Amino acid sequence: MSNMHIDLKNIHERELHPFLVRYLAKKMNIYTKTIFHEVSTKLGKGKSEWLHPDIVGFNLPVENWDEKVLELCGNFSINRATIYSFELKKTITIETLREQFFQAVSNSSWSNEGYLVGVDINTDDIELMQEINRLSSAFNIGIIKLNLINVEDSEILVQPRRKEKLDGETINKLFSINKNFKEFVQVVLHSIKINQVVHNGLDKVV
Incomplete structure (x- = not known):
């Protein structure tokens, strides 16, 4: 079912977050945290613009693997967690798409x-x-169409190619200026350590 009966004009983008959080948890096994840009340390005009994603998430593709298997895979640099980032908009049209x-x-x-x-x-x-x-195709960003009527009917219109390496410099910048992102990194590290998702500190799935 489409979103055609939802009036988006009076809905704030942040009110859409619980819908995306549920879809990602239920259908993609991704657990998330909302990043509030307003809690960031101010860097000066223009320096933090277009730096903060709306939502970040992760999953543990190796969750429940035996410790010996994890030890073996560690010797071959297999990623213990996959990190995701999401920019959320109410409406995407040909006029707004590029920006x-x-x-x-x-x-x-x-x-x-x-x-x-x-x-x-x-x-x-x-x-x-x-x-x-x-x-x-050119910039390797995926597209998700979020269905507010039935969240689990949301669809990935374009799947990005997964990159093996993270951009440490940008991660370090976000970590140093935003407490939400710092909390997210700590949750991911704790989850990797015990090899299961630690939900404390993440967005609640409703």
Whole structure:
């Protein structure tokens, strides 16, 4: 079912977060934390613009593996966690796509997988879909259409290629200025250590 009966005009983008958080947890096994840019240390005009993703997340592809198997894989540099970044918009149109897309590139390219998420995306608009596919192919950002009527019917319109390496410089910058991101990193590290997702400090799945 589509989102056509939802009036987005009076909905704040942050009110959409619980829908995305639920979809990611239930369908993609990704556990998330909202990043509030307003709690960041101020860096001066322009220095932190397009730095903060709306939501960050992770999963443990090796959760419940035996410790000996993990030890073996550790010797072959297999990633213990995959890190995701999401930029969330109410509406994505051909007029708004380019700016929104490059905001997602700027905010999310540090992660293993970055996504631009929209509620109102007209997938029948051929021009829009062609441009989405062109940009996604060129800059490796995925696109998710979020369904507010039935969250689990949300769909990945474009799947990004997973990058093996994280951008440590950007991660360090976010870590140093934003307490939400610092808490997220600590949760990921704790989860890797005990090899199961630590939910304390993450967004609640409703």
